[in-house]
Amino acid sequence: xxxxxxxxxxxxxxxxxxxxxxxxxxxxxxxxxxxxxxxxxxxxxxxxxxxxxxxxxxxxxxxxxxxxxxxxxxxxxxxxxxxxxxxxxxxxxxxxxxxxxxxxxxxxxxxxxxxxxxxxxxxxxxxxxxxxxxxxxxxxxxxxxxxxxxxxxxxxxxxxxxxxxxxxxxxxxxxxxxxxxxxxxxxxxxxxxxxxxxxxxxxxxxxxxxxxxxxxxxxxxxxxxxxxxxxxxxxxxxxxxxxxxxxxxxxxxxxxxxxxxxxxxxxxxxxxxxxxxxxxxxxxxxxxxxxxxxxxxxxxxxxxxxxxx
Amino acid sequence: xxxxxxxxxxxxxxxxxxxxxxxxxxxxxxxxxxxxxxxxxxxxxxxxxxxxxxxxxxxxxxxxxxxxxxxxxxxxxxxxxxxxxxxxxxxxxxxxxxxxxxxxxxxxxxxxxxxxxxxxxxxxxxxxxxxxxxxxxxxxxxxxxxxxxxxxxxxxxxxxxxxxxxxxxxxxxxxxxxxxxxxxxxxxxxxxxxxxxxxxxxxxxxxxxxxxxxxxxx
Numbered sequence: 001x002x003x004x005x006x007x008x009x010x011x012x013x014x015x016x017x018x019x020x021x022x023x024x025x026x027x028x029x030x031x032x033x034x035x036x037x038x039x040x041x042x043x044x045x046x047x048x049x050x051x052x053x054x055x056x057x058x059x060x061x062x063x064x065x066x067x068x069x070x071x072x073x074x075x076x077x078x079x080x081x082x083x084x085x086x087x088x089x090x091x092x093x094x095x096x097x098x099x100x101x102x103x104x105x106x107x108x109x110x111x112x113x114x115x116x117x118x119x120x121x122x123x124x125x126x127x128x129x130x131x132x133x134x135x136x137x138x139x140x141x142x143x144x145x146x147x148x149x150x151x152x153x154x155x156x157x158x159x160x161x162x163x164x165x166x167x168x169x170x171x172x173x174x175x176x177x178x179x180x181x182x183x184x185x186x187x188x189x190x191x192x193x194x195x196x197x198x199x200x201x202x203x204x205x206x207x208x209x210x211x212x213x214x215x216x217x218x219x220x221x222x223x224x225x226x227x228x229x230x231x232x233x234x235x236x237x238x239x240x241x242x243x244x245x246x247x248x249x250x251x252x253x254x255x256x257x258x259x260x261x262x263x264x265x266x267x268x269x270x271x272x273x274x275x276x277x278x279x280x281x282x283x284x285x286x287x288x289x290x291x292x293x294x295x296x297x298x299x300x301x302x303x304x305x306x307x308x309x
Numbered sequence: 310x311x312x313x314x315x316x317x318x319x320x321x322x323x324x325x326x327x328x329x330x331x332x333x334x335x336x337x338x339x340x341x342x343x344x345x346x347x348x349x350x351x352x353x354x355x356x357x358x359x360x361x362x363x364x365x366x367x368x369x370x371x372x373x374x375x376x377x378x379x380x381x382x383x384x385x386x387x388x389x390x391x392x393x394x395x396x397x398x399x400x401x402x403x404x405x406x407x408x409x410x411x412x413x414x415x416x417x418x419x420x421x422x423x424x425x426x427x428x429x430x431x432x433x434x435x436x437x438x439x440x441x442x443x444x445x446x447x448x449x450x451x452x453x454x455x456x457x458x459x460x461x462x463x464x465x466x467x468x469x470x471x472x473x474x475x476x477x478x479x480x481x482x483x484x485x486x487x488x489x490x491x492x493x494x495x496x497x498x499x500x501x502x503x504x505x506x507x508x509x510x511x512x513x514x515x516x517x518x519x520x521x522x523x524x525x526x527x
Contacts, residue, residue: 002479002480003479003480003522003523003524004416004421004479004480004482004483004484004523005413005416005417005483006522006523007480007483007484007487007488007519007522007523008409008412008413008416008483008487009409009410009412009413010409010522011409011487011488011491011519012405012406012408012409012412012413013402013405013406013408013409014405015405015408016401016402016404016405016408017398017401017402017405019401020397020398020401022498022499024394026502029390029394030390030391030394031394032391032394033385033388033390033391033392033393033394033395033397033398034394034395034397034398035398036381036385036391036394036395036398036399037395037398037399037402039377039380039381040374040377040378040381042377043373043374043376043377043378043380044370044373044374044377046373047369047370047371047372047373047374047377048370048373050369050373051365051366051367051369051370051373052366054365054366054369056362056363056365056366057361057362057363057366058361058362058363058366059357059358059359059360059361059362059366059367060358060361060362061356061357061358062355062356062357062358063356063357085410086414086417089410089411089414090414090418093411093414093415248417249418250417250418250420251418276355277355277356277358279355280351280352280353280354280355280356281355281356283352283356284352284353284356287349287352289410292403292406292407293407295400295403295404296403296404296407298400299400299401299403299404
């Protein structure tokens with residue numbers, strides 16, 4: 001990591017806390033509670049210092065700064081997950097740009113505009129049933145679809161960032177559509193009627209009434225589906241993603257690996273340390289990424305719910 | 310809302326069935342939690358290499374973690390404001406870490422020069438327009454128009470802009486395109502509420518910390 005990137009990371013890390021502290025300060029609330037996580041971290045750090053001072057043997061961690069900033073190595077103590085972490089998040093970003101607008105657009109159309117009667121209504125029902133079925137299709141089937149259509153027919157290349165992103169995007173689209181539909185459906189009809197009674201158009205009602213109320217549910221669904229996609233392995237194997245790469249992807253056409261792929265590769269290594277320590281460090285990194293995403297989803301939902309009440 | 314409450318009157322076999330069902334639900338919850346806890350424990354034990362540590366070392370650290378966490382929880386139990394702030398700040402730190410990872414990866418892919426080209430052509434002018442039109446009804450639309458126009462302009466002049474950006478060090482580009490606009494926005498926000506002197510102190514502190522942070526981590 002270059003100094004500039006460390007600076008950006010620290011700014012992003014402290015920015016939400018700064019905004020929170022400022023808002024609490026403005027509303028006259030006590031900021032004492034903001035110190036709670038630092039008290040726990042500080043207490044733990046003091047504990048580690050005291051434990052080291054006792055002279056007893058300490059742990060030999062596999063998950064350290066070197067692990068998250070180095071590429072895979074033949075030596076377990078030098079192995080790292082850096083290219084796979086970058087690969088996973090790169091795939092997530094491209095996937096989000098492609099899949100979420102399409103999914104949310106589809107959900108809005110199906111809930112707000114699609115006909116519900118006549119032969120068109122029956123077609124819409126058929127589409128709804130198919131979306132529900134697609135949500136249950138095994139991920140390996142999406143991998144086959146990605147290989148046949150995205151990698152070969154569209155010639156985006158096997159194992160490339162775009163192929164992986166589009167394949168995983170297809171995988172999460174049904175889940176995102178269904179969760180967004182549920183969120184939009186949960187908006188009471190009375191609110192729409194009240195908006196129309198005030199003279200608002202369809203578009204105004206959707207933009208000013210329905211979407212703001214449905215947003216917490218939509219965002220929760222999308223972030224949870226990101227959490228699902230980041231842990232997927234089968235579709236990536238099918239589209240020919242590399243199990244190990246030594247440098248992170250920098251363009252959309254670069255060969256990419258992802259955290260689960262690298263973990264899978266370590267599970268088959270001959271040296272025992274790879275299968276125990278390095279593997280555990282990789283799994284813990286992946287779990288932390290997923291749990292953080294879920295935590296952000298909960299945070300966003302709570303924040304919007306508080307604003308609405 | 311809980312289905313079973315003080316107003317539920319059941320006796321005999323029905324009460325037994327209800328209790329059995331409640332126990333089954335509790336068992337399912339406990340099983341799920343224990344399974345997840347066991348998974349996390351095994352993985353954390355291996356990842357942190359705790360197998361190599363002496364039991365006394367682990368005991369000392371666990372005591373410190375327990376005392377600090379217990380202390381915070383005990384205080385939070387007595388003070389609802391503290392509790393809410395503690396939850397919010399923990400969530401903010403986690404959210405900030407996720408945001409930071411995404412931002413770093415975005416900048417790693419975009420490269421400092423390309424980022425500086427787009428930021429210089431669209432984001433910085435947009436901040437200026439946003440601050441220059443504090444009460445105008447066109448504030449948001451004018452800012453958005455500057456972002457779009459700047460982005461299009463930067464795309465056409467990308468070669469020239471990146472070659473200009475290449476003359477500066479990457480950390481300086483990040484300071485100029487991220488820390489400086491952020492410090493200006495912070496100054497503007499704080500100045501309105503608590504005055505110019507405090508705003509200058511906060512924004513200046515942010516600027517100095519950003520420059521020092523970027524230069525000292527080299």
